[in-house]
Amino acid sequence: MTSVPVTAQLAGKAAARRAGRRGGRGLGVARRPGARTYVVLTLVLLVSLYPLYYSFLLASADAPYIAQHPLPGLIPQGRFLENVRRVLESGIPFWKALANSTFVSAVSAVSVVFFATLAGFAFSKLRFRGKRGLLVVVVATMALPSQLGVIPLFIVMARLGWSGHLIAVIVPALVSAFGVFWMTQYLDAALPSELIDAARVDGASLARTFWSVALPTARPAAAMLALFNFIGHWTSFFWPFIILDPRNPVLPTALQTLQASYFKDYSLVMAGVIMTTIPLLLLFVVAGKQLVAGIMAGAVKG
Amino acid sequence: MSTARTAGLAPVAPSPAQPRPTRRERAGKLDAAVSPYLYVAPFFLLFALIGLFPLLYTAFVSVHQWHTIGGEGAFVGLKNFADVLHQRFFWVGLRNTVSIFLLSSVPQVITAIFVAAILNANLRTKTFWRMGVLFPYVIAPVAISLIFGRMSAQEYGLVNYVLGNVGIAPVGWHSEPFAAHVAIASMINFRWTGYSALIFLAAMQAIPTELYEAAIVDGASRWRQFWSVTVPQLRPTIILIIIVSTIGGLQVFDEPLLYDQEGYGGNDRQWMTVTMYIYELGWGNQHNFGRAAAAAWLLFLVVVVLALANFAITRRIASADSGPRRKRVP
Numbered sequence: 349m350t351s352v353p354v355t356a357q358l359a360g361k362a363a364a365r366r367a368g369r370r371g372g373r374g375l376g377v378a379r380r381p382g383a384r385t386y387v388v389l390t391l392v393l394l395v396s397l398y399p400l401y402y403s404f405l406l407a408s409a410d411a412p413y414i415a416q417h418p419l420p421g422l423i424p425q426g427r428f429l430e431n432v433r434r435v436l437e438s439g440i441p442f443w444k445a446l447a448n449s450t451f452v453s454a455v456s457a458v459s460v461v462f463f464a465t466l467a468g469f470a471f472s473k474l475r476f477r478g479k480r481g482l483l484v485v486v487v488a489t490m491a492l493p494s495q496l497g498v499i500p501l502f503i504v505m506a507r508l509g510w511s512g513h514l515i516a517v518i519v520p521a522l523v524s525a526f527g528v529f530w531m532t533q534y535l536d537a538a539l540p541s542e543l544i545d546a547a548r549v550d551g552a553s554l555a556r557t558f559w560s561v562a563l564p565t566a567r568p569a570a571a572m573l574a575l576f577n578f579i580g581h582w583t584s585f586f587w588p589f590i591i592l593d594p595r596n597p598v599l600p601t602a603l604q605t606l607q608a609s610y611f612k613d614y615s616l617v618m619a620g621v622i623m624t625t626i627p628l629l630l631l632f633v634v635a636g637k638q639l640v641a642g643i644m645a646g647a648v649k650g
Numbered sequence: 651m652s653t654a655r656t657a658g659l660a661p662v663a664p665s666p667a668q669p670r671p672t673r674r675e676r677a678g679k680l681d682a683a684v685s686p687y688l689y690v691a692p693f694f695l696l697f698a699l700i701g702l703f704p705l706l707y708t709a710f711v712s713v714h715q716w717h718t719i720g721g722e723g724a725f726v727g728l729k730n731f732a733d734v735l736h737q738r739f740f741w742v743g744l745r746n747t748v749s750i751f752l753l754s755s756v757p758q759v760i761t762a763i764f765v766a767a768i769l770n771a772n773l774r775t776k777t778f779w780r781m782g783v784l785f786p787y788v789i790a791p792v793a794i795s796l797i798f799g800r801m802s803a804q805e806y807g808l809v810n811y812v813l814g815n816v817g818i819a820p821v822g823w824h825s826e827p828f829a830a831h832v833a834i835a836s837m838i839n840f841r842w843t844g845y846s847a848l849i850f851l852a853a854m855q856a857i858p859t860e861l862y863e864a865a866i867v868d869g870a871s872r873w874r875q876f877w878s879v880t881v882p883q884l885r886p887t888i889i890l891i892i893i894v895s896t897i898g899g900l901q902v903f904d905e906p907l908l909y910d911q912e913g914y915g916g917n918d919r920q921w922m923t924v925t926m927y928i929y930e931l932g933w934g935n936q937h938n939f940g941r942a943a944a945a946a947w948l949l950f951l952v953v954v955v956l957a958l959a960n961f962a963i964t965r966r967i968a969s970a971d972s973g974p975r976r977k978r979v980p
Contacts, residue, residue, distance in 0.1 A: 388768055500943075554681050643852075
């Protein structure tokens with residue numbers, strides 16, 4: 349579901365690699381910037397953090413407070429846990445949605461990484477007829493808007509009897525063209541062909557070579573791919589909204605039901621927003637650095 | 651031998667002294683010939699099922715009468731396309747989509763370049779600031795839509811309250827089409843500007859130092875260096891981001907759908923996008939998959955045309971930058 353024109357993508361990667369070798373920006377700019385720069389950055393940071401904090405402020409208040417304070421005070425009101433309890437009792441299957449989201453995102457991350465590394469290994473290091481053509485197909489699919497195929501996909505899922513079931517969300521998430529492209533690029537640069545030849549001379553089968561040589565080398569890129577994929581599916585809404593039932597939701601569709609049923613109850617809806625976001629906040633704290641590195645190495649939004 | 655050369659690895663050279671390949675060598679050759687296909691097969695099989703087939707099938711559905719629940723009907727040629735093109739809401743949706751797209755792509759690229767330029771300074775705690783701008787990326791678009799929808803409520807909303815305090819009349823963030831587009835574009839910009847800034851930052855760090863040195867020798871100010879060295883050097887990245895945001899931006903759905911409780915894009919569909927319209931055709935009152943598929947193809951054409959147009963425009967702008975300084979787009 350990612351779209352990337354290749355040439356520019358390549359430029360980005362090469363660029364990122366060169367960037368790694370260089371320190372500052374060179375002559376006359378290596379000195380530390382003044383206070384003004386930090387003031388601007390702090391403003392940017394506040395813009396970036398405030399909306400979620402605002403929703404936490406509403407989630408910790410009650411209706412009269414919200415009605416009286418369009419601009420909520422910066423200190424939370426202390427009703428957050430009560431509002432969380434109200435979400436859990438609202439009839440929205442929150443725990444089920446949490447379990448579903450976790451399951452879909454985790455299965456997708458593992459599967460995408462495995463199949464992408466396997467295909468990336470073949471595309472970058474093995475020779476076979478039709479390789480070039482197949483790689484072009486992979487790249488072309490990245491540029492196709494996913495919405496285009498949504499109607500037939502729905503028809504297929506309905507025929508298979510999968511509508512409303514989690515499997516209808518999981519199966520389309522098992523592979524990713526971007527993943528294949530990303531791992532091909534990475535292994536091409538990171539895995540020395542001599543290493544594979546050596547393994548082959550020692551009599552290792554290709555499968556064995558993949559498992560003991562390619563897979564360990566691919567680890568850093570695989571971790572980034574897994575992360576972006578996990579976040580992508582955790583936050584994705586369109587397809588689950590179409591195919592899933594409100595009784596068997598993922599978190600984003602549960603949030604939509606919550607809003608549709610309790611629109612005027614802002615503290616309740618915002619508590620739901622915070623509850624759906626907390627897991628990714630934790631992920632961000634643990635792996636934010638890797639996300640930054642991944643984007644700067646050429647992972648592209650999608 | 652020829653199999654070994656075209657398929658598989660650099661052949662594990664059998665020594666010419668050996669008269670016949672051993673069983674193990676033959677197995678190895680078979681392995682090298684067949685395995686690559688096995689490795690790429692899972693991707694292509696699944697992709698054929700969930701990507702390629704639906705794409706082609708959309709074309710088939712679009713030329714048939716097709717009820718969402720009733721299923722396939724008669725062949726109707728291009729009637730579905732004609733029907734969609736005659737519906738007022740398709741054009742309203744197209745206007746809204748393009749408007750939201752322009753409001754989210756152009757300001758986002760400009761802001762992201764400036765944020766990247768700041769991040770490119772020799773900062774203390776670099777990683778902290780970089781993570782800071784990326785933060786909104788981990789919030790789901792549906793959540794962002796709920797937050798921004800509340801902030802821009804027309805009465806008792808934060809934005810209008812703050813505007814009121816500085817003497818500006820309340821804005822109809824939901825009732826006015828353009829204001830609603832601005833609000834929705836802001837949600838997209840909020841989530842993606844930091845992300846784009848990091849992509850620009852990586853590109854900036856790859857600009858050869860010599861270019862700046864030469865500019866400094868020529869007496870260029872920092873501002874001039876930025877416009878005459880940094881921006882032109884970012885050209886491929888600008889093109890990349892514009893193309894990606896064209897493909898993504900024209901399919902925008904989550905943010906406008908949750909911008910109010912009903913999810914139709916407002917009373918007069920003032921913020922309904924084409925993808926919302928496709929959803930409505932297929933799964934809303936009309937239950938018409940034929941028309942929905944036709945609308946999906948029309949959207950695809952719009953995406954292709956605009957992506958190509960953007961590519962051409964960005965190329966011109968970015969290459970003209972080395973000349974006398976251009977006026978900045980607001």
